[in-house]
Amino acid sequence: MAGRVAIIENARLVLPDRVAAGWLAVVDGRIAEVGEGCAPERGLDLSGDTLIPGLVELHTDHLESHYAPRPGVRWHPLGAVLAYDAQIAASGITTVFDSLRAGTDPDGSGLGSELGALAQAIADARGSGLFRAEHRTHLRCETPSADVVDTVRAFAARFPVGLISLMDHTPGQRQFRDVSKYYQYAGRGGRPIAAIKAGTARKIRDGAAMNAVNRPALVALARERNIPLASHDDTTLDDVAMSCAESVALAEFPTTREAAQASHEAGITVMMGAPNLIRGGSHSGNVAAQDLAEAGLLSILSSDYVPASLLMAAFRLPEQVPGFSLPAAVATVTANPARATGLDDRGRIAAGLRADLVRVRIAQGIPVVREVWRAGERVA
Structure with missing residues (x-):
């Protein structure tokens, strides 16, 4: 055209x-x-x-599943990026914030030093005009990680960053308040339960101290570079108060109605997972997206781990939540995420x-x- x-x-x-x-x-x-x-x-x-x-996707973990399709397997970086891009476009997503994990988990998961190779493949595809969708970068920063600050600083010096989320997946709080749910999550690749429990004890022991140092450093870095901030899995009023003090713009997947309500009242945009809505609840046992929508607290949906769920959820929302019009539902996957990240030319x-x-x-x-x-x- x-x-x-x-x-x-x-x-x-x-x-x-x-x-x-x-x-x-x-x-x-x-x-x-x-x-x-x-x-x-x-x-x-x-x-x-x-x-x-066109749909605007702020948080999808799906790129890493193309790059690392099996434990210990790594696919060609450019091939993985292009396969992922094709799936994104076929799902109706025209602007995507590729969620890349920064910070090595104590149990060895995460991209680690491979983050740069994947980011370079994204830059190469963009520079060669190979992409169907427009790709931006969302760095998912695991705050209890020993190398997260250095990793983010080095990444931001080489590549543009459109969004930073502050994540703390230490078992026993936030997303994994129920430690048994964490054991299920960590065991997806067939890891022995004894190894998972040993790693869990280590994370609980070290997590708070690492987070106390790294989170303020990441907030300062984001402010220096004028990068919007998201807080991941806020659960308590104290979590939300910390997000407010940090000028967080986006509440990603608050785990309780209390945290979502407080975020909304503070002017922090609330985002929930589309799979949560489609499945009828959280796979981690946290608050349901539909409950937040019914309470008027839901502004943005994200496909999270299933790209096709974004469109499905937008059309399902008016059916499941009385008074939610189709234009308002479509806005949760188009205009609202565009506005939250300063993209006023689309949505x-x-x-x-x-x-x-x-x-x-x-x-x-x-x-x-x-x-x-x-x-x-x-x-x-």
Whole structure:
């Protein structure tokens, strides 16, 4: 569509405030005009399919599963990045913050020194024009890690960073208040329970001291570079108070209604996982996304570990939560995450914004991506 006028007609448009039958015109990668009813001239006929803005994903762990598909296995970095990008675009995501773990876990998990190789593959793909989606970087910083501050400082000196999240997965608090849930999580790769318990004891012993040093250092680094901050798995009012003092902008997956409520009242945007909504609850036994949506506390959904869940959750939300309109639900995966990260040129179907668009058809009760455009160019 770039470089000429292109019309998309006979569409069910999900606009910021309503759903309407209509059309839009794209010029040079941007939405030039939006209208209701019949288009002024013929164009691409969507046959009544739904047209929504391109999805904006702030937290997906899925890249690492392409790079490390099995314990001890590493795939070609560029090949992994491109396979991941294809899956992201096919899920309707046109802007993605690739979540990369910074900081080596005491049990040896995480990317460690391989973080730079994966980031370089992302930079190479971007520089060569190979990407379908627009890729930005979200550094997931494990604050109890001995090397996290040095790792983030070195990374930020080489690569752009669009978001930093402060994470503490020490068992016994935040996401893993129930230590038995942590044992299940840590044992996914078949690790012996004795090794898991030994590592857990070590994490509990050292976690608080490491976190006390590293978290302030990461906050200072983010401020120096004007990088938005997210706090991961806030659970208590004390957690939220600390986030407020740090000028955190985004509450990622608060684990309790209490923390979500306090974050919302403090002006911190609350994000929950789309899989949580689809599955009907948290796999870690924490607060349900639907409960927060019903309470008016949910602003953003993230696909977390299943890219396709983002679109499914946006269309499921109005069905599960009375009073949640389709435009409001779509905004949780488009306009709201774009706004939270300062991307004001996308996330809505409106004149002047970037033509990031997704054609959706409902099939057997679920939304199916049929076509995807980024800046007016078809990418899936």
